[in-house]
Amino acid sequence: MIQKTKNYGQFIFLEKNRAIAKPRILALEKSIKQVGFIDSRPIIVSPKMEIIDGQARFEALKKLNMEITYQIEYGDKNELMVILNKAQQSWQFRDYVDFYANDNVTFYKKVKEISEIKSLQTSNALVIVAGTKVPGDKVKIGYEFQINPFANEIVNFLIKASLTLPYWKTHKFVYSIVELFKKTNTKQRDILLKKIPTIPQQVTVSDYLFYFENILNKYKKKDDLKIKLISAK
Template sequence: MELENQGSPIAVHAVRQLTATMLSSEVIVGVKLKTFLDKNCTCISPRRHALYRTKTEVEFQLLKENRDINEAHVQALMNSFERDGYLFTVIYLNERLEIIDGQHRYEAARRKGLPLHFMIMPGWGMREVTILNVNSRDWTITDFMETHAKAGNPNYVRFREFYLAHDFDVTTCQLLVTGRRSGRHASTDEFRKGLMQVDEQQVTEAYLKAKKMASMQPYHPNGWKSRNFVEAMLILLGTKGYDHEHLVLKFKTYPDILLAGAKSLRIEEYLRIFMDKYNFRRMKDKLELPRKHL
């Protein structure tokens, strides 16, 4: 089903109902979904998408592709239940009783022996998990990377291998691999939605770039892994006529005091230091940055 919004079709989720086939399917060994709902739950709102409350302690399934349970988060929720009371919240399951949204709330409530309120959304899976969490502050960009990689997305599997092999954070790895970082507006961020495209050639080139970043560690020990440093270096690497070995030799011969002690600088500050050092005592063939970076 789609709705029109200023001329653009927008997909509407959660419009399917539980079918007879779903109700008769086995969700726990020897137990069908309909039997489970009738015996273990109370239907609070018997409408198109019924709201249920568990009567007894039950164990729902975790999606293997979803992010791992964060024990600190679970403990914080349990403490909140004790301190602030147990607020009415709803978790979402699919017809196989796999948790789509609310796995930390489920785990905290389960350990406390508290009833769970849930709705069953037929057909929901990892796509809906991602959509629900794209704008969530609880999900970090690392969570999205791990989730898409665990789901078998080859682009994220390649990217994660590069990430694990280096000391850069995920956003800086994006700069090295794709040339751009995640957008500030999560709803339009391809990385979070699982739409990033990365091929083997990009990863191979990223390894070479990362090696060049690491060659600057002796001259900028506290900041060579920072995003601004990496972004400034990438600008240099993309500048016509740039010779990285020449820059390293200049820093080795004429160390920069500011760079040696700083944790991170602005991109334009890095570029000024790089250009001054690169062109120092160079009488001809001086490096010039593209106009857009001046």
């Protein structure tokens, strides 16, 4: 049975449920203002009023000072929560990046800018700008990472590589270049760039780094230290 209330305090948030993303709440607010709340999509709660599905809808309705439309389900709340969350249409990383970039968050503005260069794509831009792998849950809440000081240089390197490498935009290659910049200097990267056309597509990031390592050590000066790009296993 569907019920309604404005007693927001009786609802309980479950720790196991996924984090609420701010852009999702704001998008719902906008939608509700335009067309109203559809009662056929009530918030699902347990008999203890724990929100199983509909945290973002709850927050949007609360902010608009509207009644909460809810329905009590008497099944296992953890199982229901997983099933319902998976069934929902989720935002892509690009949607979150666009939202926070439009909200003037510096890190995401930079990610958006780089993602649009030669269609580098959001997943690659996130790695380039952060200088490391980026947890998806951090992106959803708009966490502002420190901007990688090599970001622009990495993009320029990739653009030059694109002239001869058909796979230059693959995520593993891009990530290997991000790692390369952490452990090499400009002269070494220039040497590698000249040899880029000879590098076949690899399966893993480690494979690329091993290949780079061999090339750089082959062309290093006799008295230079041996270059090590991957950690010993």
